[in-house]
Amino acid sequence: MSYQRIYFDLDGTLTDSGPGIMNGVTYALEKLGYPVPPRAVMGRYIGPPLADSFCQFDGMEPEEAHRAVEVFREYYDVTGKFENKPYPGMESMLKTLKNQGKTLMVATSKPETTANEVLEHFGLSQYFDLVVGSILDGGRVTKTQVLAHALALGGTENAVMVGDRRFDVEGARFHGLDCIGVLFGYGDREELTKAGAAALAEDTRQLLEILEG
Secondary structure, X not given: OOOOEEEEOOEOXXXXXXXXXXXXXXXXXXXXXXXXXXXXXXXXXOOOOHXXXXXXXXXXXXXXXXXXXXXXXXXXXOOHHHOOEEOOOHHHHHHHHHHOXXXXXXXXXXXXXXXXXXXXXXXXXHHOOEEEEEEOOOOEOOHHHHHHHHHHHHOOOOEEEEEOOHHHHHHHHHOOOEEEEEOOOOOOHHHHHHHOOOXXXXXXXXXXXXXXX
């Protein structure tokens, strides 16, 4: 199938944001007196809303998790968001899709203002017609909520989601969309397949082939 409207996740899909997020989580946990997990398992914080992850993985109550996110942002908003880089071949792929007349959009659980800053910093904002992220008052947090708003603005006809975690797949399926899972991010083949990804891409070359149909 040839897709016309393509909604991209940001962290772990367009850019490798892992180092900055992990460093920010480390900063928050240390400052609040929680043990820091081994670096090898910290990819679990990338993708879902951070407050949920602090509750699930660190045993925080919701109020404490909210505080942890605020402390995380002390680091991430200054330094962490730029400890990041586009995946190899990403800009070339986006340029090709844009030149084919496809509508490219971003739907991310990252705060919308930060998402725009990151895309601008790496020269990727020029390829996107719409960027929708979470809002800090908590009214739009989960991928399902973010995608609902994005779809209302960007449309659903011949649309597809591209993401690296099960949250992307589940959000897309909730709204009746296919989701292409990317294996170069922070979710693995088992996670994405179990969630119901329509296809999997090993790299940006393979992703381009899938999106071109």
